[in-house]
Amino acid sequence: MCFGAFSKYVGYKLLVLALLCIVANILLYFPNGDTRYASHNYLGKYVGCLHGIIGGGLLVLVPAFTFIGIEYDHCRGCFHHENHGRSCSLIASIVVACVGILGAGYCFIISALALAHGPYCYTRDVHSGCCPFSDSRYLMEHADWPLCQDPRAIVKWNVTLFSILLALSGIELILCTIQIINACIGGVCTACNGHNEKCPC
Known part of the structure; x- marks a missing residue:
């Protein structure tokens, strides 16, 4: 069947994406x-959410390794009957x-909130740390970015990395959703083959 090969392809893609999320976070x-x-904990509140490490990273590694390791054609781990084994897989x-969707969804939401909220930094007028941008309009108004004096270029740093995590x-969300559709189609084909019926698989 083609479903196992496609799942491995998705698994390897998720593996790379999850590792990139961990690095970006x-x-x-x-x-x-x-x-x-x-x-000194001088970071924005969304940086510490571990959304790229846990959400887009570790939780996505679960389906990644599962998809890579699953053998749809030969899985008989649950039942002795071949079709039952495929159904189990x-x-x-x-x-x-679904675990991957939860993790990627968490990463996506936190990244979007972080981009809308803006970075935590020190400004010329305020000697303690603050979030100088009141809304997401700062993303398009690059002239306001120098308001953040320390860390240097923190706005560009945060916008770049949170945008990468968002993407x-x-x-990851798309790939996990596609894999659910792939598995559902595989289930239909397994049911067809189990009844010796013609099916479009």
Whole structure:
């Protein structure tokens, strides 16, 4: 069947995306490669949500490794009958895809909120840390970005990394949804083959 091969393809794609999410989230802790902001907790409230590490990362690795390891054609882990074994694999695929959707969805939502909220930084007028941007309009008004004096270029740093996380988690959501559809089609074909009926698979 073609479903196992497609699932492996999706699994490898999710593996790469999850690792990229983890790297992007870690970089958020070190603006411009400086560690002192993380050590003194001078970071925005959304940076510490671990949305890229846990959400778009570890929770997406669950379906990634499952899709890579599942053998639809030869799985008999649940039942001795071949079609029952395939059904078991398809159900497992749907369950772990839902886990991936939850993780990627969490990453997507937090990234969107972080972009709308703006970075935490020190300004010329305020000597303590604050969030100088009141709404998401700052994303289009680049002239206001120098308001953040420290960390240097923090607005560009945050916007770039949160945008990357938003895009990566969005792709993860699409891939997990496609895999659920793929597994459902595989279930229909397994049912057809189990009854020796002609089916379009």
